[in-house]
Amino acid sequence: MKKVIGRLLSAKVTVKSILLAILVIGLLSAATVYVAMRIPRDLPAALPKIARAFYVTELAYLRSGNGQSIDTDYSGGNVLTADNTNPDDELTWGLYSNSAWLTQLYRDVVPYYAYEKLTLEGRTPNMLAFFPFDNDDSFHILGQYSPWSDSIILNERFRYDPRYDDDRELLGTLIHEGIHAQGGSFLEGTSVEVESNTSAATLEIEAAMCQYGKKLACSAFWYSLHDMARNTLRSYATEFKFEGFYIFLNKLLWRDAAEWSWSDKSLRYWANHPDDLATIIYKYDRLPFETMVLPNLCYVAGLNTGFDFEDSSLGTYRLYMPFDDSQLMLGMYRPLVCWGFRLETSQAIDTDSGVNPSR
Secondary structure: OHHHHHHHHHHHHHHHHHHHHHHHHHHHHHHHHHHHHHOOOOHHHHHHHHHHHHHHHHHHHHHHOOOOOOOOOOOOOOOOOOOOOOOOOOOOOOOEOOOHHHHHHHHHHOHHHHHOOOOOOOOOOOEEEEEOOOOOHHHHOOEEEEOOOOEEEEEOHHHHOHHHOOHHHHHHHHHHHHHHOOOHHHOOOOHHHHHHHHHHHHHHHHHHHHHOOOHHHHHHHHHHHHHHHHHHHHHHHHHOOOHHHHHHHHHHHHOOHHHHHHHHHHHHHHOOOHHHHHHHHHHHHHHHHHHHHHHHHHOOOOEEEEEEEEEOOOEEEEEEEOOHHHHHHHHHHHHHHHOOOOOOHHHOEEOOOEEOOOO
């Protein structure tokens, strides 16, 4: 009798174990199906791009160093001239400006536009000045070039706001706006095309100045590359719904405690303008990073400048800007950055249209 009862109890335990195992397997299967349904279908294909953006973000951050405080003369709304009356005989070499230091910095930059085959002859605008921006533009626009007045203005906050007091960012902004002033594909076309071309070209000018021995340009190159790759990562975070994880990484790895407050403030502002933010990141960062910078870093390509020139021996030809200095900047890290990178159909290179003609 005892043996029969023992067998029955043992059978009950076995049945319970089997039912429990079935329940656990069922729950795990349901959870797997639920997670699979929640994961966007395009995410697995995007993982290599996300991983590359993360790697470049971290690499560039570690190499960018710390920005230095901006120490420059500034006359506010007064134009600087030698005798304060004649703009053709002035401290700023014929430019209307409120900073001789800023003018000299630009005069150091502009020859590189021709030296790096961005154009055949660099040009200087009529005005170059620090200028106060009104409304919320003051917090989001670093500089502007106006073709109508032929003027470059940089946000006055570079002069007094600790958040903007970074010589790397100022140099990058000055180079960027100066490239717009050259014309070609950096001024003509849709806003997306123009800003993407200009952002990519800015990186190469910074690299060229660094290779020539300008230490500030070396830091500016890595600072710009970090921003471009980090915002590309941010774009993927928005697309695939892991913004919270991106914000955590951003604070943990790339922001110090002093920056958390204004970073959170910026996040709250852009939460009310998500489409505007997505467009800005797309045309200034993700698009140039993936379709212009990476193809030129990983292949011998060239950026289409939009300039056609006549030559007695060559006839009419299009000028392409090589990224040889950016490739040199990456050095031993270039194979890792380019590992697994392949040109996509939309990034095809041809001698008529240049890199990624459709953009």
